[in-house]
Amino acid sequence: MVGVLIGLRATLLRRSFTGAQVFHLGFGVLGGLAGAAGLFRFATRYDVAHGGDLLALALAGVLLGWLVGPAVVGGDPGIRPEHLTLLPMRRRELVLGLLGTALVGVGPLTTLVGLAALVAYGARLDPAAALLGVPGAVLLTVLLVVLARVVVAALGAVLGGRVSAALAALPWAVLTAAAAQCWVVFVALGGGTNPLDAGVPAGAARVLRLLPSGWPLVAVEAAGRGAWLPAVGALAGLAGLVVVAVLGWARLLDRPAVPPVTRLRRRPRPRRPARVGGAAFGAVVHKELRTWWRDLVRIHHTSFALTYGLVFVLMPLLVDLGDLLPLAGLVTATMLVACSAHLYSSDGTGLWLTLMVPGSERADVRGRQVAWLLNAAPTTVLFTLAGLVGAVRWWTVPWVTALLPVVLGGGAGLIVLVSVLVPVRMADPHRRGGNPGSDGGPVGGLVWLTLGLLAVVSAPTAALLWCGTRAGSATLLWSATPVGVASGVLLGWGLGRLAHRRLARRGPELLARLGQD
């Protein structure tokens, strides 16, 4: 049975090398291979002690990616347990079968390639250490894949209401932001801000090796010293952890996913529809605001962005650095943009209603933009003000007054344009639960694409700020603010215009791509 399921998964994977999906798969392969190249660089380029520490740091990053990835950006669930519920299988077979299918994919493969850096690192110590790197890499890959599945299953078991959707995003947001700010930990521990040059502080290096991701490295290093007991012990521990994770996953599989809440507590207040022209735009704004308030995946993403922004700027306070506080709103806004570039994809075939109402495409795009701004702008402005007041770092004022408008305005333009131009395959809303881990669709590539585009559109404003700071010219520095505001308005209007014209021209094609199973 296990073999049959793996075969099925391999067939599905082969079939997905067609059409638009190649883009996402290709992005995954490229990203995975780039990460693998980084791991090999750490393992081979630096001197042995320094390289080992960097490898431990990178392995912790890989662990974090596998834990956070499915919860935040979703992924290809492949074969789902609910597809197999009617088969007369023992649970052991089911779990092993699902594990087998989970191991077939671009993610596990590129991870294994990257973890082969352990072998390369071992080869520098001792041939036996290199040999031990092989089971280390394999066991860690299996562990990472299982842990990712545990995360998805756990999310499915707890998500159901709005509060749990928001709360479930907190751990991942904290972890991701903390990882992005890991230099703070290094500074706190007495190291430099850049571990590539200054090395990882000894304390941090020890902690990194205590994480499960560091265990295969511990095994390789111990074997290099000829200390066989800790070497084999570390691998045995890793294998034990795999077993524990699989058992935990099996338990979670027994628990049915919580169906999303579909009833409102109170009967909504009937709103007298407006009599005026332009009602279409208002209707879309209302609909979108309600969706932002009620859709579990959107709530999850919003909560992620807000928490990420806060942790990102608050963490440096650990080393008495308050300079980042005023950037709270800016960081949050950037994350909100990155998490929102799949508006049309997540609405799925619901687009047909827009297409059937003649001439409503403009109202649809503009309404979505304004609703997004109404959702994002107040919080980010509030965060910015609170950060400015809290930090009293007035030198940051021209930076935020220039960059926040361009990120919000440019973001409002980018999310609709990217949504219209790059649809991703997601299950239709009525065919999915509320679990972004299994229903979110492959939006990882979209997140990075949007971040890149956001960097491009804010580049002129940022360049002006940088020149002003470098030249010490207050005039130049402050001139960035009107430029930022003007580009925000222009980008929001212009990119939105491109989006609604595209939607009016190619709406049926977008619907066809969203409707593909």
Place this chain on the structure above:
Amino acid sequence: MIHSVTGMTTNPDQPAALRLAGLVKNFGDTTAVDHVDLTVPAGSFFGLVGPNGAGKTTSLSMAVGLLRPDAGRAEIFGVDVWRDPVRAKRQVGVLPDGLAFPERLTGRELLTYLGRLRGMPGDVLAERVDELLRVLDLARAERTLVLGYSAGMRKKIGLAAALLHAPRLLVLDEPFEAVDPVSAATIRAILRRFVAAGGSVILSSHVMALVEQVCDHVGVMHRGRIAAAGPLEAVRGRRSLEDAFVDLVGAPAPGGEELSWLAS
């Protein structure tokens, strides 16, 4: 209530409610719709039948402007759907099969949203929404999001959305699927009243008895082509529609020797 409209005459002076001419759609190597010509006379109640995969949904999607044809024309009351979509789509109400709605709205919110999107005056809209929810027995689910609707309720809210702006033509894909008998009777009554008042309907269905009961015109689709179309009597002759359908489509009934392992 009008019990039979089978003998109702259609108006020959008016342009056809729906006219498809030479419609073609290919998906890769598969030709889903192969030069379909079909005329739904104004004031008729038209049933489109055909086996699974015959191309009914694809044809209806192209007819209303949701799927771009590779070739051919679709006209609603003489207006080309793909050249002048704004004018054509104003006259049609559509119920597609299995597509999503804005799922995080209640039924009332969904209809109000659609009405405002169409620029309907507020008081007219509020009245119509009230009446549609009441008639289709959805008023009790006032707090339920469309996401939590059953399959039958989804059909009913879809029908309400199609009727809301009082179109002249209704295009309904499998409107009776998964609908309970009481609701089905309500929907049939609504559609009959709509046709009696001068509206035109084209619906697709697998249920021959139902099509025979409510439709005055029928089209049989098979492998992407129209195998027969016209007034119900002309298509079925003296047989039942089901027998005529099996003759046209040539579906073999399972013989005695197949599936012999079943329940052995």
